[in-house]
Amino acid sequence: MAENINIDLTTVATIENVDFAIYDWLDKELNIFCSTKDGSKKVPTLWVTPERAYQVKNNREFRDFGGAINPPLVTIERMSYEKDQKNAATYYANLPPKDNRHLIAKRINQKKTSEFANADFKRKFGEVGFLSPRKNKKIVYQYKSMLLPVYVFVTYSINIFTQFQQQMNEIIQPFLTRTGSRNYFLIERDGYKYECFIQPNIETKNNISSMEEEERKYLSTITIKVLANIISDGANEKDSIVKTFENPVEVKLPKEGIIVSLREQEDDTKKNILLPSEFEGTKIAVKKTFQFGNGVDSVYVITHGLNTRDLYVSVRENFGDFARVEAAIGFQNLNSIEIDMGDPVLVANSYVVTLIG
Numbered sequence: 001m002a003e004n005i006n007i008d009l010t011t012v013a014t015i016e017n018v019d020f021a022i023y024d025w026l027d028k029e030l031n032i033f034c035s036t037k038d039g040s041k042k043v044p045t046l047w048v049t050p051e052r053a054y055q056v057k058n059n060r061e062f063r064d065f066g067g068a069i070n071p072p073l074v075t076i077e078r079m080s081y082e083k084d085q086k087n088a089a090t091y092y093a094n095l096p097p098k099d100n101r102h103l104i105a106k107r108i109n110q111k112k113t114s115e116f117a118n119a120d121f122k123r124k125f126g127e128v129g130f131l132s133p134r135k136n137k138k139i140v141y142q143y144k145s146m147l148l149p150v151y152v153f154v155t156y157s158i159n160i161f162t163q164f165q166q167q168m169n170e171i172i173q174p175f176l177t178r179t180g181s182r183n184y185f186l187i188e189r190d191g192y193k194y195e196c197f198i199q200p201n202i203e204t205k206n207n208i209s210s211m212e213e214e215e216r217k218y219l220s221t222i223t224i225k226v227l228a229n230i231i232s233d234g235a236n237e238k239d240s241i242v243k244t245f246e247n248p249v250e251v252k253l254p255k256e257g258i259i260v261s262l263r264e265q266e267d268d269t270k271k272n273i274l275l276p277s278e279f280e281g282t283k284i285a286v287k288k289t290f291q292f293g294n295g296v297d298s299v300y301v302i303t304h305g306l307n308t309r310d311l312y313v314s315v316r317e318n319f320g321d322f323a324r325v326e327a328a329i330g331f332q333n334l335n336s337i338e339i340d341m342g343d344p345v346l347v348a349n350s351y352v353v354t355l356i357g
Helices: 015-030 052-058 110-125 165-177
Strands: 033-036 039-042 045-047 073-082 101-108 141-147 150-162 184-189 192-198 203-206 218-230 242-246 261-263 271-274 285-292 299-303 312-317 328-333 336-340 351-356
Touching: 015 045, 015 073, 015 150, 015 184, 015 192, 015 218, 033 165, 150 165, 165 218, 285 299
Parallel strands: 045 073
Antiparallel strands: 033 039, 073 150, 101 141, 141 242, 150 218, 184 192, 192 218, 203 218, 261 271, 271 285, 285 351, 299 336, 312 351, 328 336
């Protein structure tokens, strides 16, 4: 996955975006001209959504004084929607939905990752350093996920009105030749691309066979299907289109110790620990401490001689604030344990282990 993806959230793939794309393709890219009594002129493109009364008042150039449309003119109308998974094309992406979101980007959060590394180094060596012998396993990743696109076939009807056969021929010809031998082309709007398919049949109607006094009119209808990828619920979307989240990092917290009273003996390596008053007279706990670390090894065997596996083992630093250290403890037998620090202990006698049994 790419680490840097720039996502423009100002525009989202909506149905209206598809409407603008097909209109721009027809009006600006095809840019059709035909012959008129005043010479070659651009054929107006009209979206037929507005009410007729609105068009009569605001688009008077498209109609005569009686309200009838002045040919030549091209109109476009959205006819239907079709959501069918079998109609897949080049840009189709059948991603299995998982909470209707898809992971699109991943990168390391440098700030948080370095904070974890510095904290571990300071806990082990008493200060922050730049060259840590331990591999940092607490890496914080930042992820981005976005809503999955939904693919819909949108059908548009393009109607061509002309007064003469020559005008109809000049307008229809770009639809037949612009796409080459295929009936396939692409439209684009705000960075989104949509696949379009011109249907092979072009319906043509006229009234030239009528002998009445009605003005001659030619009408041809071209049907175009657009495979549109729609993202989100549009104005009704309640969730964020793109979400940013981070992975959890395992942080081990030291266990709470047991407060006991100590009774000093002559042997510094062996101390009797009296349990709280409610347990007095039942058991006597014995505590031993050992320093370890030789500057090379990471695994150490401590022989304690307590003849039991019922032990409380605590490993702490032998410097600084004597912070507790997490280590892998193995019981070899009744009188010895194995301490695995994970990485070589670079300083001699830098750790102390306390055993209570």
